[in-house]
Amino acid sequence: MIQAESILEQLPCGCIVFNENGTITYANHMVCTVLGYKREDLLGQSVEIMLTLSSRIFYQTHFFPLLKLNEQVSEIFLTLRSESGRPVPMMVNAKLTSESAQPGYVCVFSPIWERQKYEQQLLEINRAQQKALQENKLLIQLREQLELNQFELDRKISILQRRSEEYLQMGKVFMHDVQEPIRKISLFFDSYLRTSGNPQNANEIRHLTVISKSIQRLKFLMGSLLDFVQISSDEGAVTLIKTADLISQANTQLIKENKYDGIELILGDIPEFEGRAAQIKRVFFELLKNAAQNKDPNRALRIAVSAVVTEENAYQNHLSKYRYTDHIKIEFNDNGTGFDSRFEDYVFGLLNKLNAGSGGPGLGLALCRQIISHHYGTIKAKSIIGEGTTVIIVLPLRQAPEFNIYT
Amino acid sequence: MDIVKRNNVKVFGEGSQPMIFAHGFGCGQHMWRYIWPAFEKEYKIILFDYVGSGNSDVTAYNSERYSSLNGYAQDVLDICHQLDLKNSVFVGHSVSGMVGLLASIKEPEFFESLVLVGPSARYIDDKQYTGGFQQTDIEELLLTMESNYIGWANFLAPAIMKNDERPELGAELTESFCSTDPVIARQFAKVTFLSDNRKDLDKVKHPALILQCSQDIIAPVQVGQFLHRHMATSVYRLMQATGHCPHLSAPEETIKLIKEFLT
Structure with a gap:
């Protein structure tokens, strides 16, 4: 046995043993020589002390999972880090050992300078x-x-x-x-x-x-x-839309024209985006009007508007093209009567209407959809009977293509 | 497009609430094999591989789509759509933490809560921010990966795993283990380690558990604390487990903390 240990020490390759937590429990002479460590500097330390930063990532994302699940790895290239910080290229093999009471991993290193x-x-x-x-x-x-x-x-x-x-x-x-x-x-x-x-x-x-x-x-x-x-034939210039202001204006207009009153409007923090102000205002007006027309008679109407910026694919039709750009997702959430979710698409159709009592021709949401597509966006509705309706608009933050096609 | 085949989706378990396990950079759904058995009695378990990883359909790989974490988030959303999932618990390791976060902002109703195992919002240091790495470290990592392509077959070798208790999964577990295509693995590494999602943290509305390992070189403690400070809905747990893969090295502790968070 003593002879075996002495051979282990004299092996012409580095050899270490580390446990489940990655703590080094044995290091032979060659490892210490090649890396310039004293043996006591390595024992009890994490095996990562011997690795360069990038090799640590590779160790965590590839080496360790493979070793853990497969119980051995072979011919892995890693760059070790000597005590002085010098990178040392190594070929590494490792294997689970059950020799000692605790499971550990035996690992051998060969420097591969020339190779x-x-x-x-x-x-x-x-x-x-x-x-x-x-x-x-x-x-x-x-x-x-x-x-x-x-x-x-x-x-x-x-x-x-x-x-x-x-x-x-x-x-x-x-x-x-x-x-x-x-x-x-x-x-x-x-x-x-x-x-x-x-x-x-x-x-x-x-x-x-x-x-x-x-x-x-x-x-x-x-x-x-x-x-x-x-x-949409009325082009209008693209400007930066102050969303909250436009919604408030649309609300004022609604109160003036249609005598709807008592809408509790809760406006969240809504980022600016580019669009044709008159058209976008019309969208907000139609959405508020819709909510007012479909108010639940048993409770005061509350409309919450919130928005978040997410990155969405700017390509909508091309199946294999992807270019993620900033989009604004605006949600109009009301506590009105709601409608059957089967009609979530139907309500956007021209002259389609669910509420026969509203008096309108069934144009509002179709108009919204036309304006939103004109701004390269999408609009959809989600509704639950008795709880209310949420209209979700997703629009690009910038109307002109903002990406450099050569990047 | 058959999403189930494309993403190698596996659905099983006795519960009704979905629990989606998303693997990180490097490997595939096998990474979760010590964790999901603790949840299959109470949840519907969803395992999958991102396109380009594990046993996914590599022909579906689109380098434009997967040059952004949004493309990976779309994989998650596609699966949720396909399986009509609602109120899922999303468990994401490493980069999948941010992938799940993006998905939850885009389509909130698919999710109920997020479990982020060793997440990071940005890996490279920036002014006041400590990510843990410099740009040059990442470039060196790409070189290390490249050098290992010579012996890449190691990562394609059948993963021999004992799986007596779940014979129906045995066949799957002997298939290839890691990222199969060097070019794809390289792009995934770049997207992962060059990503910056700090601006997205305050958009999260779901309860989120941050599982932070001790001495994690990839996602250091400062990063976990940064995430916690910027996500009002988050719970922060510092684990005893070390390294970056507590689901492999300390499954019991990982399971215990997830269970505590979910009850």
């Missing part, structure tokens, strides 16, 4: 080659992708241009071609009522009332649709 130089050269060549290959592959891929994207984009622009023209044309149709006949019908109907005297027949009265109501409804719908068509 290290050779490996470094190999790595450098390999790295350069990999880089060239990758860049080449990437460039070829990008060229193909660019060609394809340009083609797709060109097609989409043609369609969009056509659509946009049609859309504007539709606006004009509403403005003149449809509104004018309605105006005439309304005018001549009124004059007919005045000149034809009072109808006596009950049936006749009913019919005339229906016609009159229908004319009113048509006028109202026309106005609303016109509003919807015009809202």
Whole structure:
């Protein structure tokens, strides 16, 4: 046994034993010589004392988990740190031992000065080659992708241009071609009522009332649709939005125009973001109005608005493109009647409405969605019947692309 | 896209509340094998590998997406969506602490609480802030990793583990162990060690447990205390366990502290 221990001391490689906690319980002569430590400097210390900072990370994230789960590791490259701070490249093997009462790990080190130089050269060549290959592959891929994207984009622009023209044309149709006949019908109907005297027949009265109501409804719908068509054609300059101010303004407008009163508005700390102020204000106005129209009769209406900045992918449609940029997530949370969560998407559809008693045409949320998409954002609603509704808007903080595409 | 296959998702356990275990940089879901057995009676256990780690589908790796911790957070959110998880307990080791934090800010309703094991908001020192590392340390780490690619097969070797009590998981445990692709591992290292999430800490709304190890070189005590100071909802526990992997070196203490926090 004494001879075995003496051999261990004279081994031409470093040998240490450390326990579960990483405390060194044995170090042979070679370790001490190579690293310039006295034996008593190492015993009782953490094994990490022998490692450079970066090797400690590697030890914690790879070496130790592997050793713990696999019970051995071999041919691991680590840079050890001598007492004077000099880095020493080592090849390391380690293995669980059950020789002593406590489980420990036996670990042997061989300095690899010469091999290290050779490996470094190999790595450098390999790295350069990999880089060239990758860049080449990437460039070829990008060229193909660019060609394809340009083609797709060109097609989409043609369609969009056509659509946009049609859309504007539709606006004009509403403005003149449809509104004018309605105006005439309304005018001549009124004059007919005045000149034809009072109808006596009950049936006749009913019919005339229906016609009159229908004319009113048509006028109202026309106005609303016109509003919807015009809202995003009004470009307006992009400015920094003072969110809290705009919401307060929208609230004042709501109280003035619709006589809604007693909304308790709780505004959290809301960061500024870029947008077209008039349009964004319209969104806030519609959201507040919606909340007011769907108020729970049994409790005072409370609307809490909060916001947080998160990084989201600026690409919304391209499936394999990622560019995380700062976005603002604004939440409008009310304690109104709420609605069935099945309709969370439906409520944003044009002329879709759930609350027949609200009197509106079902335009508000569709309008909001149009404005938010116009700002490259998304809007969604989450609702629980009896508890209330939360509308969540996510918008980029900056409207112009803020990233450098070459980074 | 089959998220379950992509992220090698495993779902089991007898409880209804989900408990998601997210591994850190270096390895895969195997890291949690000493911890989840203590919770499987009361929780629905969710294990997974990030794309590019463990036994995930490496072909789904997108270097643009995973050049940001937000891409990794999206993995977590994708899994929550796919499995329709609500009010989950998220347990994240190391960099997964910040990944879970980002996910909880983006989609709060998926989560109930966060358990952060050895988290750090930034690894590199900055003015008044002590992260524990200099830029040059991180560059040297990348070199160390590269040097080990020569013997990288070690990390791909089957991990032979005793698993008599859970035979159905036996097959999975003999598959590869660590980061499988050197290029991906390098990018994960860069994203991890160059990240800075200090600005996100005060956005956290969920209760969070910070498990801080003693003498953790990767996430030193000052870092854990910094996190605690900047997260109003956090509970700070300094562990007796040393090193960066208490879930491997001190599973009992880790389990005990998580249980205390959850009750």
